Amino acid sequence: MTQLGYIAIVVLWTCSTALATQCGRIENGEIVNEVEQTTTFQCKSGYTSENGIYETTCTSEGWSPVPKCIVQVCQHPPDIDLAEIVSGEKAEYRGGDVVQYRCYPGYTLSGPERITCSGEEWTPPPKCLAPCIITRQQLETKKLLLSNGRKRTVLIQSDQTTEFICGEHSELKIPYLIKCVDGHMDLPTCISGTGEKCGRPPTIENGDITTLSQKEYAFGSSVEYRCQHYYVIEGEHKSHCYNGNWTKAPVCIEPCVVTKEDMRSHNIELMWASDKKLYVSHGDFVEFKCRFRFFLGSSNNYRVQCNAGQIPYPQCT
Structure with a gap:
């Protein structure tokens, strides 16, 4: 580059900076980049652009359009059935405010216990899951006993597992x-069995049994399943031989695959850097951020959950 060309670039940059300075500072915001005549700005935490636009131009008459960063305000936090707000409740909520929920006794919280006012909306709220009540009458009807051999009404919280066994009048x-x-x-219903043997156990997609398969299995035998790496097993891990048939086998739920192509099409990148494909197991969360000079829509959330191979990517514009 010639010295004359270098001087011209310096002069152009100096003029552009001087022009932007002439327009004055942006209240509750700051300039993050200037390319030719376009100035990109961002609002401070708790503020958002009034018109959703983060680019402006400094003209001889001032900013065009005029950048305005206004306070982010959310409505009252969503009402959650069978839950109450235990902290953070106030008359007015601004961007960054947090409230905390707690479920009623016996109910299980599913999701984040705290939600945040973000972009005039709240991050996704939790849900309170109901417990299961197994009565003595249900156990008698199904010919079941609790694992300790007793028969009484019990309360089991959501997502908890309890063991049942068949009573004395069942061969299983x-x-x-x-x-x-x-x-x-x-x-399950426990009934008297005939003692018939079973053939080979059922196969499952993306998984297999943990032992070598046999040609024939005795009545009451069982096999245990496992899934391939990153796949999540759903259902009873074991299948049992009952009257010549196998009980229902589990299924392996596929993971989500996050690729550079998918992220590029949504103008996002991983919150934590990675040069490889990212595999996210079913039910797990992954967090993104917008690429430089892109901003998240108010209806989106950076933290999303994988659901059977599908992931709801946030969209930055």
């Missing part, structure tokens, strides 16, 4: 591990 003496899911439990 195998334990059942049943999980409570938001007030629901699918109890």
